[in-house]
Amino acid sequence: MSYTYPKVWSFPPFFTKQPNKETYDTQVNEWIKIIHEYCKSCKVWKITRECPVFTNTAIRRQLETSFIEEIFRELERRGGGSIVSDGVYIWWYTLEEWSSRVYEWVEDNGQKGVMMTVFELEGQFDGMPYDMMEKVLKRLEKQGKVTTVVERDEIVGVKF
Incomplete structure (x- = not known):
């Protein structure tokens, strides 16, 4: 799968943290939008500071690590990412x-009342990593929509 970057990605100042608060906020919003679109388009679940989205070789620009980390923190603050030791989901x-x-997938596919493994669910959702699926399942469990089977602190099975 490929992703077509927006025009702003080819604008050299976009790769430099802007000092003006308003411009900075707009810049961070654009970076978050690009990250989400890139990841969704390319089915990328986790990125690191080395992700190709942060480098544009055509204009010889790369985001500074400290700015990338600011964007990661803002992504997490907004609920669009979850920081982990080696990157961001x-x-x-x-x-x-x-x-x-x-x-909805469970209901549409007649899986209510059926015991399933987390692995089976992950496969239905473009290989969503276990850590992310676990958060989804815990959310559904809090809503009373799923019962989980836990072994050694890991969800191994679910019943909707």
Whole structure:
């Protein structure tokens, strides 16, 4: 899968943290939008500071690590990402939206009342990493929509 970057990605100053608060806020919003679109389009679940989205070789620009980390923190603050030790899980949809999508899939595919493994669910959602699926399932569990089977602190099975 490929992603077509927006025009702003080819604008050299876009790769430099802007000092003006208003311009900075707009810049961060654009970066978050690009990250979400890129990850959704390319089915990327986790990014690091080395992600190709942060480098434009055609204009010889790369975002500074400290600015990337600011963007990661803002992504997490907005609920669009979850920082982990080796990068950031990207939520193309919000946790609530993913929870709804998983539950809709269960209903649409006649899986209510059926015991399933987490692995089976992950495969239905473009290989969503376990850590992200776990958050979705815990959300659904809080809503009373799923019962989980836990072994050694990991969800191994679910029943909707």
